[in-house]
Amino acid sequence: MSVEKRFVEHITDREEDFSRWYTDVVLKAELADYAPVRGCMVIRPYGYAIWERVQAALDLRIKATGHRNAYFPLFIPESFLSKEAEHVEGFAPEVAWITQGGSDVLEERLAVRPTSETVICTMYAKWIQSWRDLPVLINQWANVVRWEKVTRPFLRTTEFLWQEGHTAHASEAEAREETLRMLEVYREFVETELAIPVIAGLKSPAERFAGAQDTYSIEAMMADGRALQAGTSHFLGQHFARVFDITFLDRDGERKFVYQTSWGVSTRLIGGLVMVHGDASGLIIPPRVAPVEVVVVPIYRSTEEKEAVARFVAEMQPGLCGELRVEFDWREEYTPGYKFADWELRGVPLRLEVGPRDVRNGQVVLVRRDNRAKTVVPKEGVAAAVRDMLVTIQQALFDRALAFREANSQELVRLANFQEMMSEQRGFVHAQWCGDPACEAALKELTAATIRNLPLDAAAPDGTCIYCGKPATCRVVLAKAY
């Protein structure tokens, strides 16, 4: 017990300083480390294993909806980036520039891609000729770079990993459908795999992706009540098609511009997972994306006991390892108490303890990471019991996060209440808005909260703008955000 306590004392109190708690957990659980390059991180094997599971689960969905992966160059000539006026205005301030290659000073600077619309559009202009070539449904898994002033591991780093989908369609309707299809893929994926409830909605014009006609997002509530934008899907209209001259000969013999979409999620999701599910002891990883679903910790004092436990574990092993991601912690240099704390810090969803008494009784003890509930299970049914319990934990994590969000959300109609809430409490505010960007800016100025999005499932507005009192045109969700 004392070892466990000592271990946990190294983690900052979550209620006291959420931000430091976050950094402590990320570093101590060995998800990531600071790199010796400004604003960059190293994703360590344990963190990368989560990313691999996130990638696999999302890639399956991206392919099931008809997309194929490809790879486009890291470098983008400055002139390409500059073609779409809003796009360059949005991204130029945070671009890393290559000015020299080997011993040659370049005639034109190359941007390290902050996003790939411009280079991909250049290729699409070449590849797309006829309606037969449409739709083009391509995704890319890649690193991107944005020269950020303030950075934090996973949440905002100079370099990060993501996927970016880029599609081209013959009609506006089809492109709009695609935009919402991928938003829904993200919603279902984040809720199912990461057990994070999200609000899917339309961004206000001020928060649109640079160059998009409409931007949609999914927004999640972190345990400190702030919002994290967890994914975006953009309807680009014909903005890029006109600038990059992406046209096709339609069935009617006319040459037309394509309609496009783009959409992405990033390693930021791992930050979200930490901030939604973690607790005072460290990480809690939802079973479906956990690199280790269950850790077996043997308990013994003597060599004799160790041998008995080892025989018992060996008998269970085939059943466990067949379908589950299991780790067996036979480290000699640590006590069981240390191991418990270590695996709790790493957020392994289920611990399986086996001691001499368990061997005698033909049983094991399962301990849930999310609520520490202990269950004694007969050895025979252990694999099935573990599987069931992992499903239960996955659901419990989602339910808990949803309950937390509901408990920290309120519907407000008066500005004074909104100001009060944002200065004293945490959470989301549902309100109505007239649609005027001036009101949006004033709200931000007043409360530091921003309009996260216009939820897709909101009812029609029936009241007045929370800021100006004029008739509302939509319902919005507001929060302070990462």
Place this chain on the structure above:
Amino acid sequence: MSVEKRFVEHITDREEDFSRWYTDVVLKAELADYAPVRGCMVIRPYGYAIWERVQAALDLRIKATGHRNAYFPLFIPESFLSKEAEHVEGFAPEVAWITQGGSDVLEERLAVRPTSETVICTMYAKWIQSWRDLPVLINQWANVVRWEKVTRPFLRTTEFLWQEGHTAHASEAEAREETLRMLEVYREFVETELAIPVIAGLKSPAERFAGAQDTYSIEAMMADGRALQAGTSHFLGQHFARVFDITFLDRDGERKFVYQTSWGVSTRLIGGLVMVHGDASGLIIPPRVAPVEVVVVPIYRSTEEKEAVARFVAEMQPGLCGELRVEFDWREEYTPGYKFADWELRGVPLRLEVGPRDVRNGQVVLVRRDNRAKTVVPKEGVAAAVRDMLVTIQQALFDRALAFREANSQELVRLANFQEMMSEQRGFVHAQWCGDPACEAALKELTAATIRNLPLDAAAPDGTCIYCGKPATCRVVLAKAY
């Protein structure tokens, strides 16, 4: 037939101009396209699908040998790159440099990683403290950049994709064992999955990786008789450990430097696959890495025939799709002849034809891509027949490549014969060497061929150096190389 002929005419004759044939196939089969950035390529979905299969097959082997994936930053401060003298000398001439981030001019230039030893060593120095932390067995899948003067898709591009393993060990013996273990993983992987026979061996000192103590490679023969270095594994000794101060407290209480290895293969393998197996009609992809293993081409004239064929194919579909990567080509706008040529160009290993006569006879026609052999197979056993035939094709491709290599390899002892061969014929030369770098340089000057490696399975030398006539210290394989 005329359509098919027209199609193939677009590909340059392989015997006439191998290099143009290669580029034609890569572009026309839509493996890759030139990017609008100097020396960069776009890997198109079909090419990327091969890379995904290569990645999956190799990643499995990398993990089965105890390694875990991680991700290190793209940018490396110039001072890091400069720490190891040989390393910087080797890589600095081909580095792309970041000098500006957003609106800030950087105080220190950042290299876009040409390889990651230096940044990874910096982290290892931090992570490794005790013998308990060893070995560290980490791999990374990443993009790297080398500012090459002359580039060709897959074979040599400014940016390419690869994996780089980086390990640290307590003893020299263990690190040497790791170096050879990963070389063997590469050999088995390339021979099994890509059906490319390779020669595993030690590089001569002149051809070592910049900073390594020993470099090993696997070398494959392309269809023009030139060698392609298909993978390398480096024993780094303590060179980097001393420079980056990577030490550990050993069991005996002493602080020691670690021994390291690094090893990598890249998207270059796809270029190798094209050049080993392709023919006058285009690509031939070994079944194990083929995005599409079998393509079903329906043949019909009337709507009635089409419906009968469609019913027949629908009945086969569940059996085929369960375990195989199948494409059904129901495109209306192309004739069967066009489709045959199209899928041959793309190198799909097996074609399954179904026409009205096949429907009547309850059979299908299987056509092998590698030798065009046709087999009539009853509908009932079609999935099993396809699976068997894919195994046969995989082996046949390997056997053919091996036979080609053997037919184009000779053992030579006289310099005059070597000169003559390299000027008139293609292929590998097995010879003996005294070990003097001066002889190696002279051979290169004289013939444009280089020592590819010192094959691991070679017998002890028993003759004289092919250049100087002094007693030989080793056997080598020489070739012109990509």
